[in-house]
Amino acid sequence: MGLYIRLAWRNLLRNKKRSSVTALGITLGIGFCITTLAIMDGLSHDLITGTTQGQVGHIQVHEQDYLAKRQLQQTIENNSQVVAELRELSSVKAAAARLYSFGYLSKGNKSIGVSLLGVEPEHERQVTSLAEQIIDGSFLSQPTPWPKGQALSEEQLALDEQLTEQAIANAFAELDGLDTTSSELQSHTNELIDTLAPLPFSLPNVILGVKLAKNLQANVGDEITLLFETAQGAQQSLDLQVAGISRQGTDLIDRTRMIFHIQDLQKLLQLPNQSHEIAISTIDLNKVDLAQQVISDVLAASYPKLSVQTWSQLRPDILALIQSNQALMGTLVFIIFLIAGVGVMNAMLVSVMERRKELSLLKALGLKGPNVVWLVTIETLVLTFVASIAGLVMGVVLGSYLQKYGWDISQFGEFSLAGVGMTSALKAKLTLNNLFIPVIVMFVIALLAALYPAFSAARLLPAQGMRAS
Amino acid sequence: MIKLNQINKIFSDKHQSFHCLKDLNLEVKQGEFTVIAGPSGSGKSTLLNIIGLLDKPSSGSYEFDGQNVAKLNNNQLADIRREKIGFVFQAYNLMPVLTALENTEMIMEFCNVDKKVRRQRAMETLEAVGLGEFKNRFPAQLSGGQQQRVAVARAIAAQPLLVVADEPTANLDSHSTESLLDLMQSLNQELGVTFLFSSHDPRVIDRAHRVVHLQDGQIVKDVCTNNNDQQVAV
Structure with missing residues (x-):
């Protein structure tokens, strides 16, 4: 050799x-x-x-048909209980619930369609880098204090019935071309809504995507108005305050996304203790399939309507x-x-x-x-x-x-x-x-x-x- | 040691064929110092190639060291060449990237001789051919005569039965020729190594014990000289 x-x-x-x-x-x-x-x-x-880390997390849990239809009502019920059970699993590092919807945002004479995302700020930080995307202001922390709604009294229920009948009559009258404008009807209706679902004590904080903020000419601290629809189909509007501006890096998201504290969005949409998605960060990304199996097994017994997907199943592209x-x-x-x-x-x-x-x-x-x-x-x-x-x-x-x-x-x-x-x-x-x-x-x-x-x-x-x- | 019987060698291509050796018979005994002489084109080199197992005859039988080698395959022939035959070529043919010492011990290395043994034997052989002090020189740093001495050292260091030398003095001056022939003759006498030359150099022929004259592929004269106290046989 x-x-x-x-x-x-x-x-x-x-x-x-x-x-x-x-x-x-x-x-x-x-x-x-x-x-x-x-x-x-x-x-x-x-x-x-x-x-x-951008948004998907390693694993997500949804109501089984949510990904196909993405309807507001397809929620994970008993959200806090499901999340708590997930957080106890050894393969789970963190779990954060999310709620989604759409709305119409306006400031001054500018209006833009937006996608609403409700997050649990303290848990979201451990699952994704959403909090690190803030380029101005600060990320969300505590939910907005919100007075509890009260059940209607018998007298109010009777008034509600009366107002409903009058509204139906007005609707038919409008079809006949008659003028049915009634400020009294509206003010009574608002009083009943305030009793059932009162407005928050202060303006809820939100985060705007950088291009959304630019298009709306909104800065940190500005007030903006959101028109949205509750889970029951009622259209409502609410004033909000811009707490921060984020840059995710994707044009569509930076142009349309508005982030709430999940509890604020639950109140707005009237979906108490419900979420559309639970994003999970696992201990080891390389063993994500194993973690998926464990989570599926745990949820299958108590929550058969929930499905579990890994990031690669969610984003095969x-x-x-x-x-x-x-x-x-x-x-x-x-x-x-x-x-x-x-x-x-x-x-x-x-x-x-x-x-x-x-x-x-x-x-x-x-x-x-x-x-x-x-x-x-x-x-x-x-x-x-x-x-x-x-x-x-x-x-x-x-x-x-x-x-x-x-x-x-x-x-x-x-x-x-x-x-x-x-x-x-x-x-x-x-x-x-x-x-x-x-x-x-x-x-x-x-x-x-x-x-x-x-x-x-x-x-x-x-x-x-x-x-x- | 060498027994050629009815050897023919025909070179041919698509268009023509050339009958180089014709029904040639030759026997060489151990310890001979034999020259195959003849004019250019007489078949000397071809005969030497066949004897040295570098080429195969077209027909006839060849027995080398008691073994019929005419039908052996290339690898078997290579084994015999490596272990039993030393070569000295007209153009020296040393490995230019190896020193004189490395060239001398190369064949022993092919034969897996222990490093210490082969180094000592190569050194002794180089000393014997008078090139001990040039052991670390590459061929390009040696004269023609010195290179041919290294070639002889390489040929005999592995202690072969036969040394085949094809026109070994063709490129040497008369001083180098004499000195080389002295060397080979002394090796023949002292070690009993059989030497078989092809040459038409009278200085080589004069030193031979036996001269086989070749012409047009046939032996025309086979003469034993009185060198080395031998008698004229033919």
């Missing part, structure tokens, strides 16, 4: 220029492949993190995006290696052709065909080994830089993939796989590339080779 390696090494040094160019091809191939794979892994990591990116990068890496492999084969073939005399001499002196194959192969392996070390160093340096500082893509504007807001710097993620897979693949390709020159050398007949010299 010692002689083979010595011969291989010295033969490579004989034609430094050719060996250097071939080695450079391998070095650049491995270096760029490591960097590309690291960026790819960084992107996948950012996508998964952006998805899970993200998973598909990651997989297609990986396939694309795999193809790119393969092409890079193929080019490097052709370079290696070319170099070795020329080297063998130039050394026909020496190789046939070795055969004349008693080296067998397989030994000659081995000799040429070792030469290729030595070249690949040296170039791989340089490629590893290059990949580690480039990858580490991109892991630490990222690749600034802010000049291309805001960047989101499949609705997931990405950071302005693409960050690489170096792993052992990223480092060694390119090297191993390169060795395999170099070996394959060496086979043809090696077998050409092995086929040399000693006498013919000597004669040709």
Whole structure:
């Protein structure tokens, strides 16, 4: 073996220029492949993190048909009890309930349709990075103090019945073209509503998406008015106060989302102790399927109408995006290696052709065909080994830089993939796989590339080779 | 040691064929110092290639060291070459990337001889050919004569039964030729190594114990000289 390696090494040094160019091809191939794979892994990591920490969480619980229909009434009942049971599971790190609806938001003469999201601020912080997205003002903390509604007295119930009949009569009269305007009817109705569902003691705080705030020309501390519909179908309006402005990074969300404390939204929508969604953060994202199974088993007994999904089931588009990116990068890496492999084969073939005399001499002196194959192969392996070390160093340096500082893509504007807001710097993620897979693949390709020159050398007949010299 | 019987060698391609050796019979005994002489194109190198197992005859039988080698495959022939035959070529044919010492011990390394043993034997052989002080020089740093001495050292270091030398003095000046022939002759006498040359160099022929004259692929004269106290036989 010692002689083979010595011969291989010295033969490579004989034609430094050719060996250097071939080695450079391998070095650049491995270096760029490591960097590309690291960026790819960084992107996948950012996508998964952006998805899970951005809003989805690792696992979500819903009423079984909610995801298909998303109706206001499809809630998780006994929300506080369900959440409390989930928080006790060992695989669950945190659980936060959410409530969704839609409304119409106005300030001054500007009005915009908005999506309403009610969250549990203290728990949401542990599940997603919603609180970290605040760019002005502050995130929500306590729910707004709200007086309790009272049941109507018999007298009020009679008045309610009377007002209902009068409203029906007015409606028919309106159809006949008569003027039925009655301020008395409205004021009595409002009095009854105030008794049943009184207004809060102070204005509820909300968080606006950055583009929503800009379009509405609303700043922190401003009052805004929301028109919304309760779960019972009654249309109501309520004044609110802007507590903060958030930037999630996705255009649609920053343009339409308004965040409430869940208890405020429950009051508004008249959905006490109900939620549409419970987002869960698990102890280990890599064991999310196991956690899903545990949660499903726990909920199945007491809450058969609830369903449990992982982030990848909720966002299959993200998973598909990651997989297609990986396939694309795999193809790119393969092409890079193929080019490097052709370079290696070319170099070795020329080297063998130039050394026909020496190789046939070795055969004349008693080296067998397989030994000659081995000799040429070792030469290729030595070249690949040296170039791989340089490629590893290059990949580690480039990858580490991109892991630490990222690749600034802010000049291309805001960047989101499949609705997931990405950071302005693409960050690489170096792993052992990223480092060694390119090297191993390169060795395999170099070996394959060496086979043809090696077998050409092995086929040399000693006498013919000597004669040709 | 060498017994050739009715050896024919025909080189052919699509368009033509050339009958290089014709029904050739030859026997060489252990310890001979024999020259195969003849003009260019007479088949000397081809005969030497067949004797040295570098090439196979088209027909006929060849017995080397008691073994019929005509039908052996390439790997089996390589084994015999490595272990029993040393080669000296006209163009020296040393490995340019190995030093004189490494070239000398190369075949022993192929034979997996222990490092210590082969290093010592290679060094002794280099000393014997007068190149001990040049052991770390690469072939390009040696003269033609010195390179050919290294080639001889390489050929004999592994202690073969036979040394085949194809026109070994063709590229040497007369001083180097004499010195090389002295060396080979002394090795033949002291170690009993059989030497088989191809040459038309009179200086080589003069030193031979036996001269086999070849012409148009046939032996036309086989002469034992009185060198080394032997009698003229034919």
